[in-house]
Amino acid sequence: MKKQNEGAEYDENESEARPDAIRIILADSQAIYRVGIRKIFALEDDLRVVAQADSVDNLYSAVERFPSDVVLLEGGMLTGTSDAIPKVLQIAPEVKIIVQATQSEESSTVELYRRGVRGVISRAISPDLLVKCVRKIAHSETWIDNQSVNMVIEAYRSQAATLVNPRSQPKLSAKEMAIITCITQGKRNKEIAYQLGTSDQVVKNYLRKIYDKLGVGDRLELALYCLHNKIIQPDEAESAQGVSPR
Amino acid sequence: MSGSKPWFKNVLNFSQQEKSPEVRCAVRFPLNLPVVLKAGQEEFSATTENVSASGIYLLTDRQVSAGAQIVFSMRMPGAVMGTPRDVLIRCRGRVVRCTSDSSGFHVAATIDEYTFADR
Numbered sequence: 001m002k003k004q005n006e007g008a009e010y011d012e013n014e015s016e017a018r019p020d021a022i023r024i025i026l027a028d029s030q031a032i033y034r035v036g037i038r039k040i041f042a043l044e045d046d047l048r049v050v051a052q053a054d055s056v057d058n059l060y061s062a063v064e065r066f067p068s069d070v071v072l073l074e075g076g077m078l079t080g081t082s083d084a085i086p087k088v089l090q091i092a093p094e095v096k097i098i099v100q101a102t103q104s105e106e107s108s109t110v111e112l113y114r115r116g117v118r119g120v121i122s123r124a125i126s127p128d129l130l131v132k133c134v135r136k137i138a139h140s141e142t143w144i145d146n147q148s149v150n151m152v153i154e155a156y157r158s159q160a161a162t163l164v165n166p167r168s169q170p171k172l173s174a175k176e177m178a179i180i181t182c183i184t185q186g187k188r189n190k191e192i193a194y195q196l197g198t199s200d201q202v203v204k205n206y207l208r209k210i211y212d213k214l215g216v217g218d219r220l221e222l223a224l225y226c227l228h229n230k231i232i233q234p235d236e237a238e239s240a241q242g243v244s245p246r
Numbered sequence: 247m248s249g250s251k252p253w254f255k256n257v258l259n260f261s262q263q264e265k266s267p268e269v270r271c272a273v274r275f276p277l278n279l280p281v282v283l284k285a286g287q288e289e290f291s292a293t294t295e296n297v298s299a300s301g302i303y304l305l306t307d308r309q310v311s312a313g314a315q316i317v318f319s320m321r322m323p324g325a326v327m328g329t330p331r332d333v334l335i336r337c338r339g340r341v342v343r344c345t346s347d348s349s350g351f352h353v354a355a356t357i358d359e360y361t362f363a364d365r
Contacts, residue, residue: 186362221299232328
């Protein structure tokens with residue numbers, strides 16, 4: 001029996017699938033896709049759709065409300081949102097996300113993997129492959145096709161060249177430089193927020209932006225990048241220390 | 247302040263955590279930093295030849311066994327980091343391999359955990 005609640009549906013009938021079945025949330029703006037995929041999964045006793053969502057906001061609610069192993073997400077729903085994937089992972093860190101992309105969205109494949117997606121598949125994928133993909137990903141494997149492998153490796157090569165080439169440094173704002181200086185001094189986000197007169201969340205947002213701009217993944221890599229490229233100037237270090245809180 | 251590895255680092259490893267320990271896919275920075283390394287009860291100095299967010303390649307004057315758990319500190323010069331003192335990063339990791347040549351012992355190790363120690 002299905003229940004509906006403002007664009008999200010959930011299935012109360014849990015008796016047909018095995019108790020250890022892979023729990024799936026379907027997130028797709030197009031009902032026909034949700035119906036079709038649900039029918040495909042209904043044929044497999046180790047796959048169980050626990051909820052459906054037709055928008056990103058409803059997806060957040062579904063992920064929060066229903067324990068799940070895999071989220072199957074339509075790529076088109078990510079249009080206009082920059083942090084949907086990280087937000088889903090923040091709500092449910094253990095969930096594994098598969099994005100169904102159309103041809104035009106495949107160029108963002110690298111970014112999808114970077115943000116935490118485990119698999120990027122075509123909207124035109126065959127039912128058998130879709131089932132196989134869900135099973136693999138539920139068991140902590142990554143699903144990536146040959147073309148995407150090339151794209152990811154090429155992105156990695158470009159990133160490596162950019163990171164170690166001082167001449168290709170992206171432009172950083174004064175606030176970003178101040179935060180970088182604080183990070184390399186070993187300060188925690190709360191300390192930085194206090195020093196710069198802002199909030200912890202704002203610092204986190206800046207940090208994410210800095211990481212993306214510089215192509216680094218964490219504080220250590222940021223410190224190594226700064227050291228190698230000598231990007232911190234003495235006057236920036238002084239102004240980062242001298243800013244007084246509100 | 248301690249750090250954990252972002253998931254993206256694992257894309258090229260196609261796994262999480264228990265992958266072949268010899269694979270380091272994070273970018274390697276060719277930096278020569280002084281390191282104090284502790285393996286078992288022994289503590290000695292080394293110099294990095296390159297460092298990434300997930301591993302380190304060191305030159306030292308003594309052999310370290312592959313598989314050994316190590317604790318080490320890297321010192322980043324304050325003058326370059328914009329700090330009044332050198333920045334010390336304390337790391338915990340594991341030796342992946344140790345080879346030798348005329349210049350000494352080259353040790354490759356993972357960085358499993360790190361903390362910014364000097365503020």
